Structures are given as C-alpha cells and as structure tokens.
Amino acid sequence: xADEIRDALELRRTAKEAKRYLLxxxxxxxxxxxxxxxxxxxxxxxxxxxxxGSFTVRVDKxxxxxxxxSLSETPDxxxxxxxxxxxxxxxxxxxxxxxxxxxxxxxxxxHNGENFIAYTFYLIxxxxxxxxxxxxxxxxxxxxxxxxxxxxxxxxxxxxTLYGKTKKTGGGKESDCDSxxxxxxxxxxxxxxxxxxxxxxxxxxxxxxxxxxxxxxxxIVGGTIKFGMNFRIVETT
Numbered sequence: 001x002a003d004e005i006r007d008a009l010e011l012r013r014t015a016k017e018a019k020r021y022l023l024x025x026x027x028x029x030x031x032x033x034x035x036x037x038x039x040x041x042x043x044x045x046x047x048x049x050x051x052x053g054s055f056t057v058r059v060d061k062x063x064x065x066x067x068x069x070s071l072s073e074t075p076d077x078x079x080x081x082x083x084x085x086x087x088x089x090x091x092x093x094x095x096x097x098x099x100x101x102x103x104x105x106x107x108x109x110x111h112n113g114e115n116f117i118a119y120t121f122y123l124i125x126x127x128x129x130x131x132x133x134x135x136x137x138x139x140x141x142x143x144x145x146x147x148x149x150x151x152x153x154x155x156x157x158x159x160x161t162l163y164g165k166t167k168k169t170g171g172g173k174e175s176d177c178d179s180x181x182x183x184x185x186x187x188x189x190x191x192x193x194x195x196x197x198x199x200x201x202x203x204x205x206x207x208x209x210x211x212x213x214x215x216x217x218x219x220i221v222g223g224t225i226k227f228g229m230n231f232r233i234v235e236t237t
Contacts, residue, residue, distance in 0.1 A: 054085060054086055054087075054088050054117075054226055054227075055085075055086035055117055055119055055205060055207065055226075055227045055228070055229070056083065056084070056085050056086070056140075056226075056227070056228045056229070057071055057083070057084040057085075057086075057119075057121055057228075057229045057230075057231075058082060058083050058084075058228065058229070058230050058231070059071055059081075059082050059083075059123070059230075059231045059232070060082075060230075060231070060232045060233070061082045063133075063231075063232060063233045064080060064082045067125075067127045067129060067131060067233055067236060068080070068124075068125060068126035068127025068128070068129075068197075069123070069124075069125060069126075069127065069131065069133060069231065069233055070082070070123075070124050070126050071083070071084050071121055071122070071123060071124070071231075072121065072122045072124055073108055073109035073110075073120070073121055073122070074108050074109070074122070075108075075122050075200055075202070077122065077124055077126075080124075080126055084119075084121055086110050086112075086117055086119035086205075087110040087112055087117075087119075088117075089112050089113075089114075089115070089116065089117050092114075092115050092116070092117075092208070092209060093115050093209070094115070094149065094208075094209040094210065094211035094216050095115045095116065095208055095209070095210075095211055096210070096211055096212055097151055097153070097162070097176060097208065097210060100113070100116060100153075100206060100208070101113070104118050104153075104204065104206055105120065105155040105158065105160070105204035105206075107120060108120050108121075109121070115208060115209075116206060116207060116208035117205075117206065117207040117208070118204065118205075118206045118207075119204065119205050119206075120155075120202065120203070120204040121202075121203055122200045122201065122202055122203070123135075123200065123201045123203065123231055124198075124199075124200045125195050125196065125197055125198060125199050125200075126197075126198070127197060128197050129197065129236050129237065130194055130195065130196050130197065130236075130237045131195050131233050131235065131236050131237070132191070132192065132193040132194065132195060132233070132234050132235040132236075132237075133191065133192055133195055133231055133232060133233050133234060134189065134190070134191045134231070134232055134234050135189065135190045135191070135229060135230060135231040135232070136186060136187075136188070136189045136190075136229070136230055137152065137154065137186070137187040137188050137189075137190075137205070137227065137228075137229045138185050138186045138187060138227065138228055138229075138230075139185045139186075139187070139225065139226070139227060140226040140227060140228045141224070141225070141226040142223070142224070142225045142226070143223045143224050143225075144219065144220050144221075144222060144223030144224075145215070145219065145220050145223065146209070146220050146223035146224065146225045147165060147225055148165055148168060148213070148215035148220070149209050149210055149213040149215045149216035149217075149220060150164070150165070150207065150208070150209055150210070150225060151163070151164050151176075151177070151207070151208055151209070151210045151213075152164070152187050152188075152205065152206070152207050152227070153204075153205070153206040153207075154187075154188060154190075154203065154204070154205055154206075155202075155203065155204035155205075155206075156190060156201065156202075156203060157201060157202050158202070161178045161179060161188070162176065162177050162178045162179070163177060163178070163179050163180065163181055163187050163188055164176070164177040164180065164181070164210065164213070165180065165181050165184075165215075166180045166181070167214075168214070168215055174210075174213060176210065176212065187227070191234075193235075194237075203229075205227075205229070207225075207227065
C-alpha cells in the first residue's frame with residue numbers, strides 16, 4: 001500500500017514538473033518571439049533611414065558626458081541627447097526654393113513639407129565650462145546623382161545660407177545659392193569660440209531638390225540621399 005501511495009505521489013510530482021516545464025518553454029518561446037519582433041522593428045527603422053534618406057545630428061558622446069555639450073529639439077531642454085533624427089520624406093519630388101514657407105526656421109523639431117525636409121534643433125552648453133566647438137554637415141549616402149540637384153539651407157541663429165553643389169560645367173555656384181559645397185561630400189562647416197555655459201545655438205536645416213537646377217533631370221528619379229551633422233568640442237577654457 002505504501003508503495004502505491006509513493007508511486008501516486010511521484011506521478012503527481014512528475015505531472016506538475018511536466019506542466020512547469022511546458023509553461024517555461026512557452027514563456028521562453030514568447031520572449032524569443034518578442035525579441036525577434038523588436039530586432040525586426042529596429043532593422044526596419046534602420047533600413048528605411050538608410051534607403052529613403054534622413055538627416056541625423058550627433059554630438060560626440062564623450063563631449064556630452066564630460067563637458068555637457070548636448071542637443072535638443074526645444075530650447076527649454078530637459079534631457080541631454082547625443083543624437084537627433086529628423087523625420088523621413090518619402091517620394092520627395094522637386095520644388096522651387098521660393099515655395100518654402102517663410103516661417104520654415106521658426107518651428108522647433110521636425111516640420112517637413114510634402115517635398116522638403118525641415119528640422120530645427122538646439123546645440124546647448126549644459127556644462128560649467130566655456131568651450132569652443134566645430135561642426136560639419138555632410139552627405140552620408142547618395143544614389144543616382146541626386147546630390148547634383150539638392151539644395152541645403154542652413155539657418156544659424158536665424159542667419160540663412162543656401163548651399164548647392166558646384167555647377168557640373170565647373171562654372172562655380174548655382175545662381176540661387178550663396179555658397180557651394182566645400183567638397184563633393186561636405187556641405188559646410190561651422191564653429192563657435194567662447195561658447196559659454198548654458199548658451200544655446202539654434203540651427204534649422206532645410207533640404208529639397210531644386211526644380212530649376214539644370215541637373216534636376218529624369219535620371220535622378222528614384223535616387224536617395226542621407227545627410228549627417230556632427231559637433232565636437234575643440235577647446236575648453
């Protein structure tokens with residue numbers, strides 16, 4: 001009789017262990033599925049940023065942690081950020097720079113139009129030291145020669161400069177531009193000496209395809225372009 005009772009208890013225990021094992025397997029399977037979904041979403045986001053173009057702003061993380069150089073989409077920042085991403089514009093077609101809204105540099109954060117990228121952000125010295133910084137805006141990726149017809153307007157604390165590539169004929173800047181790109185891939189550089197603690201510099205970057213550019217031709221249809229802007233401290237006082 002005792003053996004029968006012991007066998008029954010062992011069977012019950014084995015059944016419970018089997019149920020726990022099955023439950024554990026289901027939980028692990030669910031966790032695996034969730035992780036796969038997260039990775040897939042992250043990959044998709046990365047893929048679309050690369051394929052369709054975007055504008056990314058970065059500050060050297062060491063400069064952010066050690067000296068407090070940080071980014072924000074608003075002047076009254078609450079969280080220091082080292083990276084900001086503008087929203088993507090899909091299937092952007094050419095327009096004239098004259099069609100841009102006059103208040104394009106007066107809206108914080110991303111404020112794209114149907115056929116242009118517009119992004120306003122603030123570079124902030126949230127540290128205690130006075131610093132000097134440098135920054136550069138550049139093309140990260142481009143296909144089908146889209147950069148030949150692209151225009152980049154940069155507003156620095158309200159002052160606008162319009163950049164475009166040198167004329168393909170080698171005849172200098174396009175008639176609507178204030179300046180040419182510095183190199184084939186570098187749009188412009190900026191700097192600020194004596195950037196005091198709690199001081200802010202406001203930047204607005206607007207990107208579009210200029211329909212009046214002679215290089216805005218059918219061959220560039222379907223092309224993509226991606227820009228980046230990096231800031232770094234060069235001196236601390």
